[in-house]
Amino acid sequence: MEGLMDHPENQIRYVGGTTANLDYHHGQLRPAIGVRSRQVFRANRSHPELSDGSGWTYNHAPMLAYWKGCFYLEYLSCPVHEHVPPGQTLLTTSKDGWHWSTPVVLFPPYQLEHEHHYPDGEILPEGTYSVMHQRMGFYAASNGRLLALAFYGFCPLPSVNPNNGKGIGRVVREIGEDGSFGPIYFVRLNGHSGWYEKNVKYPFYTESGEEGFREACDELLADRIATLQWWEEDRSRDGFYAVEGGTAFNSYRLPDGRIAGLWKHSLHAVTEDEGRTWSKQTRSPSLIMAGGKVWGERASDSKYALLYNPSPIGNHRWPLAVVTGDDGFAFDDMLVVNGEVPPRRYFGFHKNYGNSYVRGIEAGDPPSGSMWVTYSANKEDIWVSEIPVPIGFRVSGPVNDTFDKLSPEDRVPDWNVYSPQWASVSVAAFPSGRDRSLELNDADPCDYAKAERVFEECAAGELRIRILAKQANDGQLYIELCDAKSAAPIRIRFHSDGALQVLQAGTWKELLRYEPDRWYELIVRFDTERQWFEVEVDGEPAPKAYPFSMPAYTLERLVLRTGPMRREPHVETPLVTADLPEADEPAKAVSYYINQVNIHTI
Template identity: 60%
Template sequence: MDQLSGPVRYTGGEIANLDYHHGQLRPAVGVQHYQVLRANRSHPEWADGFGWTYNHAPMLAYWNETFYLEYLSDPVSEHVPPGQTLLVTSRDGIHWGKPLVVFPQYRLAEDVRRPDGVVLQAGTAAVMHQRMGFYVSPGGKLLALGFYGFCPTPKDKPNDGLGIGRVVREIGIDGAFGPIYFIRYNGHAGWDEENTQFPFYRESPDAAFLDACEALLTDKLATLQWWEEDRSSDGFYAVEEQRALSYYRLPDGRIVGLWKSSNAAISSDEGRTWSLVEDVPSLIMAGAKIWGQQTSDGNYALVYNPSPTGTHRWPLAIVTGENGTDFDRMLLAGGEVPPRRYGGQHKDYGLNYVRGIEAANGMPPRGSLWITYSMNKEDIWVCEIPVPVQDRIHSHVRDEFTDLVSGGPVPGWNIYSPLWAPVTVEDFPSMADKSLRLADRDPYDYAKAERVFPESRRVEIRCKISAGQSDHGQLFIECCDGKSTAPLRVVFDSNGYIRVLNQGYYVEVHPYEAGVWYDVAISVDAVLQNYELAIGGIKKKFRFFAPVLSVERITFRTGPVRRDPHLETRVQGGDVGDGDEPVPEAIYYINLMETNGEEL
């Protein structure tokens, strides 16, 4: 088969090196990741209120100037009951509220014999599994959806077609949840109004809600996402045997459908019929999801894990194109993979099950591409990718942060901001003189902020830094090339000294004190393979510890380089321990960051 065959194709020359979480891909400029939920078994009050550590399959909508995020949750492992679906909201995509149960745990009220002969006893708990979370109706109603299935034995799956059916409820303009109804039963598996605990949607007295449900049921694109859990042969689904549909519209009105395992097809009649579903060999991927959409600039983007290894899902890449069928320029959308803190069945490593906002489900602020994913199937994240998607900038930078909104986005910066290691704009040292703040009290993660500048062989970098302490914590400062190779590393270390990595060993350059501002100047020379560090009146030259031909960004990170998990790390394993308690917080402020030099 021709590698570039299929309804869509990746034609770029970049591929991911999976020995690195970032894949050695050049990052898209200005991408910002924010953690929504940090699982915590010992302190449920700090997380979801339940202490459940399997959290996965998030989905996203933007409605009523609010982000809505829905995700699945089980106590420990995938497909091991009980299960429920939670919903969390945000006005800005950065600060998120407390998760609320939108579809609760479901237990059978009486014994039920399935068509396969298996008897589900009264009290058996269901688990949830859904490929679709939200629907905004033509009348402006926001519906949340879920699916209840059963896994009575380890061989069973909730998406085998034998589950109960799909449930729906309205989310009101005030955020309140309406009653839960079934919108479609798995009738072929023996489920109907007589043996289920929620009423059928047609029993609702709300005419507008009924109209919204009817509109959804006639939407062949939206409902095609349901096939996997339903698997009915009643002709409701135009495409069968495919999982996790993502779709978008081409300039000529046709619809591109993308499924797991590199499958794609095209519909010319709004999803009622499709071309033959084809394998797309140029989209290298395994069983993780792929997300495709038209971006606000009229171009197109696909976001997925460009990896044939389904158990180790990194990096998260984005490819772009102008016509919706041809994509190139593979860039890094997400390349951070912290340790998995909790063991469990099928808890794959990495950035799992990416989903975005369907075209009918809202246009978020700034015209950005917003996506959500689960990290290690235990934490929930969102990510904002600025549009147009860019891989370079062409003028040097000077950032002072004072004109930015405190607690808001940081334009031009690539941000990785866990809940226990947030990256924020703060009114420090004053409202008239703000700073970028990196804090860290997470024993297994770090805060990270990167600033891209023009690719240069020689560049002068200057920043002002103040540490909130000198007896714990670390701030690593690195310059990187397009593949994230760092030729130099400067550290505000936990012993009160600024140190550099020199020929494989750290050497002390200058002491530092808490609360003192330090001007740090780094003159990078990729021609001579060295750099000069100036701080506190001291200037010293050092050789690169790794060769690069150019540099194009500076990184600030509150922890050392992360190399685990790696491709040989076993997916099944126990808890790491001590992940539920914070460590003493370390805080660092960046008050100025500027670069000068000659662009390549």
């Protein structure tokens, strides 16, 4: 099988010619159309009651399951720093992927009750707290049981990794259909590091009185694909693992029945016998990535997708991109899933910038029509993105969008939404239940709400948009028309001083004074051959045509955003920075409503 993998057609590879420009958070990539990104959890040190009750600000490595009509998301957490104890794992759930429950502790901090002596002579003092480190979060057994998993490791120093084989072992508990948790058990212990049933605080799963739970654990232990995710924290040499090497494993089934495996740092391999043996791990130079994870999946349209950060630098993990292919080996069309990197609010060791450690639905039956993924932002907030299937980047024909038939939790077709908890984007029953609008609401002092609509790429076109600002003395709404690389030659904004403005030669020029709670119909006609655009408000044209702020041959995207374009962090931003002041207090909320959008070529 190793010889077979030497052939190019059996190498997992990116064959596209597009790369990400890391001077921009979006990488100058086209967006995958219709992606809805939602902040599940926003860390808050000063007001724990507004987050998860703990106020801890290192939150990372989320895992996702969809089981019996409900999403389950677990993530690990430490007070301030990665690899600095104590650590715990939390769980949040959702019926629709939009509204998420307040996180609760799933696996609590673990403190040693006795001094521990490793076989190599190293000693862990009594009272030492563990940290958590797991590459697998859930397992849905064939008998209908849902298992949640985690791993207790140790970091005597922040530079010591908890996945070095010296941790205690892997814990498991059942999640009931009613949301209840079963007792915590160990399902595998690191015996080679001196951890046995007699010196750990939780019993081994075989002691459970629940036969169905024991059967589910037995099935998991016999699953050589699922348990291969455990190797790096275990590192035993007892023959349990078919591959001893690589980190953050995941897999997908190929059209011919074989299974492809992916690891961090562009490694991949293939098994023909359900994980008993594997081809030699091979590094793919065309898959440019660093320490962030890669997720591979066969979507509901039978096409394959890889999601990762196409960056060679682990400190700067942006954008979160997707590439797609037909056969599970060759991937093309690099698109951005989430190209936003908000300011990191809290400093912490190893807290890299960007959206990383992406994971899809690893247990249960994913809902058809979309891919769902989860990831952390700056290792402090947790996000999910819904990616419509099939994944695409082009639109043909005119845009005539209204929002009357949609509910707040619905994905808005063909719109890309970036929705933090304190700066949400959703459909609202405004001005009435029958006449609904897209609402951008912003109370986040560090982030913004953003909505994008891709339209047919054209050299000349017209935008008609109906907008209402609930206030005229606070907030701002940017309206931009962009090209394929997100260059925005047309920039208009509702400013906080009550002026509707257009950007010209680096200066914002006033078009008119706008009033709160009043609808405005804005028309923009553009011509890239002449490199200019015209503006009309409520039937009144501006006194002249305006030149573009930057060159563009075609335009293809409308962007609405409640804050100025971000340029930090950037590739020269160091990891050691101060905490942001006043990041834990919501700002005064501002709201904007979009009632109708029409875009067509001229």
